[in-house]
């Protein structure tokens with residue numbers, strides 16, 4: 001990938017920006033689309049991404065006066081509040097559960113209202129509703145595939161730390177057709193996140209059970225790319241690292257892990273074969289981790305890979321006229337992380353030596369609202385100030 005030139009001075013960050021000022025402008029809105037329902041729903045999550053991260057990435061790639069990132073060109077733009085049921089500042093579990101199930105949850109809960117260590121109410125998720133409607137389903141992430149954001153769409157557990165149980169539910173409860181990401185995490189045994197109520201399986205058993213149920217199991221990009229994606233009824237479990245995938249800025253020659261854009265394309269190639277359509281969630285999981293680390297190299301690498309994944313989705317949508325009219329695409333961050341801001345420089349802009357000076361206010365999530373970009377059937381409801389639970393309502397209405 002493109003080399004990222006950065007240096008950190010105290011909390012301030014200086015980076016050189018790119019050169020080109022390509023064409024600007026957005027993708028056009030089609031009024032007639034809103035009268036249709038969505039055959040396909042593609043939900044893309046740049047985890048922890050604030051608007052300032054978008055600005056920094058755009059300046060780095062294209063200059064202050066340069067072309068927009070791909071998702072910025074989507075025709076409908078709104079923003080959402082992100083608080084959870086028990087906290088002004090959300091975590092990824094509560095935030096993704098709000099999208100997935102349309103209700104506020106406590107931090108740490110995975111589409112489950114819990115008491116002690118048990119789920120007392122587990123409302124159906126948009127992935128499950130799509131499945132009930134005959135659609136294929138998929139989850140793609142650069143974290144463990146059982147991490148909080150994908151988990152909230154495909155499982156119900158009291159704690160995000162019960163990752164092996166989340167993996168079991170993906171396979172045994174929801175038969176999710178496409179699962180591509182890092183590994184399957186473990187069930188925590190710590191006293192604050194005890195998963196002892198979910199006995200009986202380890203990670204290897206989840207994989208063995210998946211294979212017994214007909215899943216094709218792959219562990220490298222080459223294996224993933226050699227899958228015959230037009231086989232009817234194909235189910236794929238792709239686990240490419242024991243933990244999260246290797247960050248973009250640390251990828252070395254010869255690495256066997258796929259990148260997020262490749263996984264996204266593979267998921268689409270498989271899911272498109274379902275006649276009733278599909279629900280797909282794609283997460284750029286480590287945009288959040290880069291901000292926790294206040295690391296601009298890490299941040300830009302993950303942002304660029306996420307935007308390339310959006311480009312894959314847009315190329316897929318634009319490949320056939322029908323897809324533009326029957327596919328709801330939403331790009332939304334679950335929360336902002338780190339309080340990133342661009343403080344400078346002041347002065348002349350738009351030359352090749354321009355610099356960005358940026359800083360963070362902290363290393364954890366913030367409560368600032370996040371942007372929601374969208375297109376396709378139902379998206380006319382997303383161009384306003386919203387709560388994160390509203391996104392569920394729009395997705396649910398669109399697939400009815």
Ligand SMILES: [Zn+2]
Pocket residue numbers: 048092288289292337365
């Ligand atoms: Zn985080």
